[in-house]
Amino acid sequence: MRDEKGFTGIDIAICVIVIFTFVSIIANLSYRFNSSSKEIELKAKAVELAIEEIEEMKKIDYTQIENIGLEEQNKQYLSKEEIQGTENEGFYRQILVEDYALNHPEKIAGIVKKVSVQIQYNFKNKEQTVELSTIITKES
16 A cells, blocks of 8 residues: 555645645735725825816916916916915816806807816726816806
8 A cells, every 4th residue: 555644746736736726816805905005095185186277277267267277268277387385296287267158059149157176097007087177157
């Protein structure tokens, strides 16, 4: 009879396959978790930047808002530009100002402006966009 002490080659191969399988599953889960965390972090930063831009637009006088940007079919755009600051690297903003009455013919033109802020960034080589809008009114 054979001596049954020790491991055979098949035992070792099965152990290596099982360990490799578990390590690859754990590595995959770890990558997905870190990737999701980074995506959430970037989106939260983009929302924060969009809120800051909206707040800045609310501080501007209504008459100055009318003169912002380049007119294009009654819509005004600020050029797409990178947001300054090291912590904001890779984020771009675009601001759209349009008269609210354009889409609502029953409204009087020149009283209400819709301001939309788009913050764009790249994640996994895909462009992601966060857009927030607000209404700014002309005070009598």
